[in-house]
Amino acid sequence: MCDCPMISVVMSAYNEEEYIQNSINSILNQSITDFELIIIDDCSNDKTVDLIKEFSDSRISLIQNDTNIGLPRSLNIALGKASGKYIARMDADDISLSNRLEKQAKYLESHPDVHVVGSYTRQIGTNGEFFGVETYPEGGRSVEQLKNQGPGVAHPSVMIRRSSLEHVNNYREPFKYAQDLDLWIRMSREFGKDFLQIIPEPLVEYRLTPSQYSRHSVNDIYESYAGEYLGRETELEDRIKREVKRRKKQHDSSKGEVMYHYRAGRLLLDRQKRSRASKQFLLAIFCSPLSPHGWYGSALACLPRPLQDRIDSYIQ
Structure with a gap:
């Protein structure tokens, strides 16, 4: 036993x-x-x-x-x-x-x-x-x-x-x-x-x-093949490697930091922690001023919750 x-x-x-x-x-x-x-x-x-x-x-x-x-x-x-x-x-x-x-x-x-x-x-x-x-x-x-x-x-x-x-x-x-x-x-x-x-x-x-x-951009490639090519794993691996190689050439090293701070800000905003959320959105802007995420989050943090939800529903 x-x-x-x-x-x-x-x-x-x-x-x-x-x-x-x-x-x-x-x-x-x-x-x-x-x-x-x-x-x-x-x-x-x-x-x-x-x-x-x-x-x-x-x-x-x-x-x-x-x-x-x-x-x-x-x-x-x-x-x-x-x-x-x-x-x-x-x-x-x-x-x-x-x-x-x-x-x-x-x-x-x-x-x-x-x-x-x-x-x-x-x-x-x-x-x-x-x-x-x-x-x-x-x-x-x-x-x-x-x-x-x-x-x-x-x-x-x-x-x-x-x-x-x-x-x-x-x-x-x-x-x-x-x-x-x-x-x-x-x-x-x-x-x-x-x-x-x-x-x-x-x-x-x-x-x-x-x-x-x-x-995330590389993860999207893997997700697109999830559940596919069963029993053809070698062919699957070759296809994924080719696509990942192409995608990495377009990689923006600052994106990870931007999205980390944006995600943190959105979670804090959901809890109505506006001050802490705003700091995270500002950090996102500092990492990449041309990225829209930090600016969008900062704008949301200035609005009442019902308006935040309405704008989010339009964006999505």
């Missing part, structure tokens, strides 16, 4: 010395203890591995890649070592609230037809400052909805049945980005649109960083 944990927490790390210990501690301090934490380091060249090794908790397993192989391949290696009934995804710069694993495991135990459960997230900045709560649709996700609207859930907030992941052959390795969207589309096809559900409360602190936004 297998003496296996209920939950395998799978975390991939690459140069996360600034955040890794807080992320690990947030898992070790969970209200439930029946888990293993599998950390796969993707050939970091900072102090990430040394900081991981400072932990002596027997529930932690560290895998070190000899070369940098990217997130989907790293996740698949870690999944090959996982023995839990459920897989909890975790990023090395995020924080799981203390009741996350317990609540998600209980949800899956009581909803046998659900294959993935996510949650709302607390959006935090590079220094841990709180910007606002991100909510996600609580209903199902059809293939068409996923293709048109995106994942509709934060990847590091999900817990997945390991048997369901294995059924669809885990992550597809050509997807350096958007591997979650590709996975959800394949699961929706296999299990129906109600495969994924949301617990309507924040269980994870999700860290926003400028690098997330600097790669």
Whole structure:
């Protein structure tokens, strides 16, 4: 009889010395203890591995890649070592609230037809400052909805049945980005649109960083191929590489900083934190005076909330 944990927490790390210990501690301090934490380091060249090794908790397993192989391949290696009934995804710069694993495991135990459960997230900045709560649709996700609207859930907030992941052959390795969207589309096809559900409360602190936004144009390419070319992964990878190469020639290095500050400002504005929001919009303008985002946000911050919402509805 297998003496296996209920939950395998799978975390991939690459140069996360600034955040890794807080992320690990947030898992070790969970209200439930029946888990293993599998950390796969993707050939970091900072102090990430040394900081991981400072932990002596027997529930932690560290895998070190000899070369940098990217997130989907790293996740698949870690999944090959996982023995839990459920897989909890975790990023090395995020924080799981203390009741996350317990609540998600209980949800899956009581909803046998659900294959993935996510949650709302607390959006935090590079220094841990709180910007606002991100909510996600609580209903199902059809293939068409996923293709048109995106994942509709934060990847590091999900817990997945390991048997369901294995059924669809885990992550597809050509997807350096958007591997979650590709996975959800394949699961929706296999299990129906109600495969994924949301617990309507924040269980994870999700860290926003400028690098997330600097790669958005490249991420769009990966998203456009999500769920496609099944069984033709080599052809898929070649196509994506060609498009990414063309897109990178047009890359604006300041865009990531602009969009980071704009997103932070919008979250703060939603909470009616006008002063703090205005500071974020000014930072966006400072990063790129010709970008419209900072100016648009600054104008919105001067208006009453009903007018903000009306203008936003016209723009969208």
